[in-house]
Amino acid sequence: xxxxxxxxxxxxxxxxxxxxxxxxxxxxxxxxxxxxxxxxxxxxxxxxxxxxxxxxxxxxxxxxxxxxxxxxxxxxxxxxxxxxxxxxxxxxxxxxxxxxxxxxxxxxxxxxxxxxxxxxxxxxxxxxxxxxxxxxxxxxxxxxxxxxxxxxxxxxxxxxxxxxxxxxxxxxxxxxxxxxxxxxxxxxxxxxxxxxxxxxxxxxxxxxxxxxxxxxxxxxxxxxxxxxxxxxxxxxxxxxxxxxxxxxxxxxxxxxxxxxxxx
Ligand SMILES: Nc1ncnc2c1ncn2[C@@H]1O[C@H](COP(=O)(O)OP(=O)(O)OP(=O)(O)O)[C@@H](O)[C@H]1O
Numbered sequence: 001x002x003x004x005x006x007x008x009x010x011x012x013x014x015x016x017x018x019x020x021x022x023x024x025x026x027x028x029x030x031x032x033x034x035x036x037x038x039x040x041x042x043x044x045x046x047x048x049x050x051x052x053x054x055x056x057x058x059x060x061x062x063x064x065x066x067x068x069x070x071x072x073x074x075x076x077x078x079x080x081x082x083x084x085x086x087x088x089x090x091x092x093x094x095x096x097x098x099x100x101x102x103x104x105x106x107x108x109x110x111x112x113x114x115x116x117x118x119x120x121x122x123x124x125x126x127x128x129x130x131x132x133x134x135x136x137x138x139x140x141x142x143x144x145x146x147x148x149x150x151x152x153x154x155x156x157x158x159x160x161x162x163x164x165x166x167x168x169x170x171x172x173x174x175x176x177x178x179x180x181x182x183x184x185x186x187x188x189x190x191x192x193x194x195x196x197x198x199x200x201x202x203x204x205x206x207x208x209x210x211x212x213x214x215x216x217x218x219x220x221x222x223x224x225x226x227x228x229x230x231x232x233x234x235x236x237x238x239x240x241x242x243x244x245x246x247x248x249x250x251x252x253x254x255x256x257x258x259x260x261x262x263x
Contacts, residue, residue, distance in 0.1 A: 021044050092161070
């Protein structure tokens with residue numbers, strides 16, 4: 001469903017600050033696949049997501065989504081098909097709008113153009129959706145989202161993303177800014193939604209244990225390249241130690257820092 005063909009991204013080309021952030025990436029993502037993405041700081045993970053979502057356009061190469069070349073398509077057009085959640089819990093929802101208004105916006109996006117208005121039935125539907133979060137949000141439909149905690153807000157962002165029925169979801173360290181308890185709640189919810197709705201997902205994490213434990217496939221990035229791409233039995237037998245060893249074999253070097261090992 002997503003094809004990345006020989007994509008490169010150069011920042012500040014032709015200047016002293018020229019930076020080849022994405023070297024030459026080929027990647028094919030299948031429908032329903034759950035991919036974890038790891039790599040040290042500056043490896044190019046977020047830049048790759050920016051290229052997929054259209055925040056950035058590639059310097060070379062092509063990006064295809066559902067058989068369509070979207071390489072030059074602006075972000076707002078791709079946003080109909082791609083849901084993205086960032087580390088910052090404030091980014092996915094509008095803090096100055098109520099929960100119900102936020103949710104109706106997400107629902108409208110999911111029904112792509114249908115007129116939907118907020119009525120009693122809709123409120124009941126929203127409440128039904130919020131109950132499983134176990135955060136009491138079903139009783140706070142009229143509260144401004146700005147009043148919610150970071151964990152509550154990130155859980156709401158996830159729910160809204162599911163309501164908007166994206167074809168592909170990009171999770172950019174979306175639990176990293178939360179305290180451990182809320183991070184686990186949001187991660188569990190993420191895994192539940194991915195399973196229940198068969199969401200095609202790419203998830204950046206600095207937690208190698210999570211990267212190994214979850215998903216069908218693991219990508220390791222380094223210096224703008226995908227240096228490891230494991231799935232099936234190869235992924236099942238992985239441990240953090242084996243991953244580190246593989247990195248060292250591929251790069252013929254010690255890890256430059258222990259960022260990859262943070263857990
Ligand atoms: N908008 C930008 N302008 C210039 N350089 C950028 C820009 N965005 C990223 N870079 C550079 O591209 C390289 C890759 O950065 P990127 O943010 O993709 O790494 P990352 O793997 O997501 O790292 P981290 O784990 O620290 O978030 C870095 O050298 C970074 O400085």
